[in-house]
Amino acid sequence: MRNLILSLIPVMALFSLTGCQKETTSHNEEVVPALLQQKAFNSNLAYELVESLTVEVGPRLAGSEKDPIAVEWAIKQLTSLNFDRVYKEPVQVPVWQRGDAKASITSPYPQPLVITALGGSIGTPPDGIIASIARFDSLGSLEKATPEEVSGKIVFIDQLTERHKTSKGYVKSAAARLHGASVAAHKGALAVINRTVGTSQNRIAQTGMVKYQDGINKIPAVAISSPDAELINAMLRRSNDVKIKLHLSSKSMGFTTSFNVIAEVTGSNKPEEIVLISAHLDSWDEGTGASDDGAGIAIVTAAAKLIQDLPTKPARTVRVVLYAAEEVGYFGARAYAKEHQAELDKHYIAAESDFGAAPVYQIDFGINNANFAEVIQLVQPMTGNGIALGNNSSTGGPDVSFLHKKGVPVASLRQDGTDYFDYHHSPNDTLDKIDPEALQQNVAAYAQFAYLMAQSEFDLRPITAD
Structure with a gap:
């Protein structure tokens, strides 16, 4: 039934042009997005890409032995898809x-x-370390603790992650993971244990970065599964002195060279202007990086391929950027912003797919407010793909935010994250969590967005917000 309905979309779009459609809406702005949606739902390319990545490469922590294998995989895949240009930057x-x-x-x-x-x-x-636990229910409560409550102990930050459609629950609890070690160390703690930053009740621990503050002693930092956090709480109700032994052999070993991998669909008459769609190539080493961010890689690549294969290319260049080392500190994003500083004024708009493969439900922008209403009208065809037209307060995704800070307009294609943090950064981030049809909906959304922005005649600068 879905394919039958989709097959009628181009006809319906053509029909609408004979009715009450505003005169400012061109033929291509209506028909091509409908065709891109149809083709996205008839293609398995995105799923094939993420399957290939998770099976043939798997976990690809930045700086690990799998990192260069992932880079070569990306170069090979993008080249095989016949993009106009494929290259990498160190x-x-x-x-x-x-x-x-x-x-x-x-x-x-x-x-x-x-x-x-x-x-x-x-x-x-x-x-290893053996010490008593000092429990705190949040980073805030740890910050208020006295050194006497913490010194010589293993700090346990038992901060829950709330389940939301957006990422706001994660953002709140991730602060404890990022900064808890330095706050605890400053008060004399020997190590820190964080309740896993996630919504899964499975006995898995979810990793992520710790951010050490300069000038404060570094201490070991780990995440503990939610069931084990509850086990500790049950013991603390029975005894005010629970001791833990902790052993880690983690270590840092300097720096090495990785690459941002880039592919382009060359614009037909404004090739110097860029519509950037992106994802990150690295992943944590616990699962296979299927949702974070194999899905994003597949989505933006398949979307750009649909545009590459159009009979007539859009006006602007569509650039796919697969960033290096997002998980460990946005190194690829920082390098891209620095390398392309001289052409950032030619970046018309940027967007990022880094929230799994659940359906896109809304598009938000971070552009010149004076033309926001016109841009919302321009992307009206996306509503046929189940996408609501949102606000003008987006700052882009994690990597794209570095461009936004330098004045580049951005958009956020919001995905339903209700279940995303059940497997985020965990051994459960595997291919079986991806719904192929939802992946297709994402591809359609990014293809429509990129095409319409590549054709847009509106000035998106300077950035203002609601």
Whole structure:
């Protein structure tokens, strides 16, 4: 039934042009987006790409031995899709080895715990650390603690991650993961254990970066599964002195060279102006990086391929950027913004897919407010793909935000993240979590967005917001 309905879209679009459509809407602005949507739902390219990446490369932590394999995979795939230009740009990325991570309660009730090292964490001494727990229910409560409550102990930050359609629950709890180690160390803690920043109740620990503050002693930092966090809480209700033994062999080993990988669909008459759609090539090493961000890579690549194959190319160049080392500190995004500083004024708009493969439900912008209403009218065809027209307060995704800060207009194609943090940064980030039809809907959304922006005649600068 879906294919039958989609097959009628171009006809319906053509019919609408004979009715009450505004005169400012061109034939192509209506018909081509409908055709792109139809082709996206009839194509399995995106799923084939993410399957290939997760099977043939798998986890690809920046700076690891899988990093150059992922780069070569990307070059090979983009070249095989016959983009007008495929190239790579070097990026210096950190090298960090996870090593072994073990923890157990030694008293009052000895039991093993499920943990994972946080990215960038230092290791423990060879014999590990044994100390009593000091529990805090949030980063804020830890910040208010006295040194006497913390010194010589292992801090346990038991901050829950709320489930939301957006990422606001994650953003709130991720602060504890990022900054908890330095706050605890400043008060004399020996190590920090964070309740996993995620919504899964499975006995898995979800990794992510720890950010050490300059001038403060670094201490080991780990995440613990939610069931194990509850186990500790149950023990603390029985005893005010719960001891844990922690052993980590994580270590940092300097820097190495990785690459941003880039492909382009050359614009027909404004080739120097760029519509950028992006994702990040690296992943954490716990799962296979299917949703974070294999899905994003597949979405923007397949979307650009649909535009590449159009009989007539759009006016502006559509550039696909697969960033290096997003997970460990946005190194690829920073390098791209620096490398392309001289042409950032030619970046018409940028967007990023880095939130899994659930359906896009809304598009928001971060552009010149004077033309926001006209741009919203321009992307009206996207509503046929189930996408609501949103606001003008977007700052773009994590990588794209570095361009936005330098004045580049951005858009956010909002995906439903209700279940995303069940497997984010975890061993459960695997291919089976991706719905092929939802992936197709994303491809249609990005293809429509990129095409319409590549054809737009509106001035998106200077950036203003609601």
